[in-house]
Amino acid sequence: MTKSELVEIIAEKQGGITRREAEVVVNTILSVIGDALAEGGHVELRGFGSFSTKQRNARLGRNPKTGDSVMVPAKTVPHFKPGKELRERVGSAS
Template sequence: MRSTETLTRAAIAEAIHTKLGISRAESLAMVEAILSHMCEALAEGQNVKISGFGTFLLRDKGERIGRNPKTGVEVPITPRRVLTFRASQMLKNRIADGS
């Protein structure tokens, strides 16, 4: 895979199909089930940690004052919940090594 490409659900399912020898439909269903389970956990307010990969963290951001960069007018930014990803040290090392 070149660095300009994007890894998709279909590509993940195809890799599972190739490595495990299960049908394409089963591998796609497996990918969908995993992603669905992760989404449900995040929607319920749980963090998702995948050992050796990273952690998806939910953070509550409070209300604050922002500024329109074009006009300089101050605008209140409403409180919200944001999703962040923190890569594991193992993933960071693999990316740095290029492997």
């Protein structure tokens, strides 16, 4: 599902809002989550999951084209951990 498909579904299920209003809501939610993670925060949506950041250590990598060793610097990456309800819904969908 893409972001535009999500916007369409929200607009359809919520009869009182337009597609444009649904797009503003989706963009605002994603922006708030991104801002919180950029500040090193944690976002928890009960029943869905939690977003946080993890620190990756510096490591020695390889350039796949040349085979040369390259030092990959340490970095902070976003991380999502699904909640219990989401894990159960996905697990029972098989």
